[in-house]
Amino acid sequence: MKIAILAPIAWRTPPESYGPWEQVASTLTEALVSRGHEVCLFASGNSITSAKLDAVCALPYETDKTSDPKVLECLHISNLMEKVGNFDIIHNHFDFLPLTYSRLISTPIITTIHGFSSPKIIPVYKKYNATAAYISISNANRHEELTYLDTIYHGVxxxxxxxxxxxENYLLYFGRIHPEKGLDKAIAIAKKANLPLKIAGLIQDQDYFNSKIKPNIDGNFIQYLGNLGKNERDLILGSAKALLHPISFEEPFGLSVLEAMMCGTPVIAFCRGSMPELIADGVSGFLVHTIQEAVDAVKKLELLSPIQCRWHAETNFNMENMISSYEEAYKNVLLNFQN
Structure with a gap:
């Protein structure tokens, strides 16, 4: 099968540190190539892949701050759309914009909806609902007014x-630093549990960091390690007593949650969004509703087995399961398109 993967261009594919959409696009691309598919990855020019790489921008716009993101996005998407005749199917990881081409081309598009950045983008998805093929990344992230081909969980x-x-004797916060991700709550949990907290992640809201987070960082009990790369991520995730994930929004998935469990590290998360779908309560972590419940969960971490955390992650979120599900989705889209 000839497949075009349209990745975002905010970050490199795969990302050097932060970049969950780019990471999923990369994992999928490499696995499809290994299964014998002819894959072309449309991504930034510094991306690394075993597939054919097609790029209109040398660097992602979050790396090259002199670039105009909207201009690069237009050039990036149109570059693929002008070459659609070379492919059997297009897999869109670029949100809603590529859908506006879908009725103008003769190649079917399957779109993985990684999340809704705002209710204002829903009208675009609704407009193409009858003719599009949408994949949700969790059942919690499905919009009631849209029709979905399948839910396919991310795999690693x-x-x-x-x-x-x-x-080791520390708790971990790993993720973007933004109010909705709840780092301030993670700090409160760590202090009440009297356990050191290590923080790693991209600062997305500088005002929030400066006012709510930075005053708590002392370099000892509360440490900020920066936006870590893959090797550092692996070590810090695996060594932690638990990952704290006290989110205050309906999170579509949460790759850091999966990655922690894959390292054998349990997750204590607020029970919102996709968390009940990712975490087996009492097996790979604890689902809680308040800071105090999270503190109580910290005291029960010894009841959990790292082996069971890994087993849960491998069984339910294995890369091979994800790839097989997408291959089946491609076949269904192509069959419906031909009919």
Whole structure:
């Protein structure tokens, strides 16, 4: 099958640190190539892939701050759309904009909806609902006014994550630093539980960081380690007693949650969004509703087995399961398109 993967161009594919959409596009691309498909990855020019790479921008716009993101997005999407005759199917990881081409081309598009950045973009998805093929990344992230072909959970390659059964005496926050991700609550949990907290992630809201987070960082009990790369991520995820994930929004998925469990590290998360779909409560972590419940969960971490955390992640979120599900989705889209 000839497949075009349209990745975002905010970050490199795969990302050097932050970039969940780019990471999923990369994982899918590499696995499809290994299964014998002819794949072309449309991404930034510094991307790394075993597929054919097609790029109109040398660097992602979050790296090259002199660029205009909207201009690069237009050039990026139109570059693929002008070459659609070379492919059997297009897999869109670029949100809603490519849908506006879908009725103008003769190649079917399957769109993975990684999340809704705002209710204002829903009208675009609704306009193409009858003719589009939408994939949700969790059942919690489905919009009631849209029709979906399937829910396909993200998967990761287990070999990229080192299982660690022996944990160090610290809690971890790993993710973008933004009010909706709840780092301030993670700090409160760590202080009440009297356990050190290590923080890693991209600062997305500088005002929030400066006012709510930075005053708590002392370099000892509360440490900020920066926006870590893959090797550092693997080590810090695997060594933690638990990942704290006290979100205050309906999170569509949460790759860091999966990655922690893959390392054998349990997750204590607020029970919102996709968290009940990702975490087996009492097996790979604890689902809680308040800061105090999270503190109580910290005290019960010894009841959980790192081996069971890894088993849960491998069984339910294996890369091979994700790829097989997408291959089946491609076949269904092509069959419906031909009919």
């Amino acid at each position: 390659n287990p070999s990229h994550f080192t299982f660690q059964s022996i944990k």
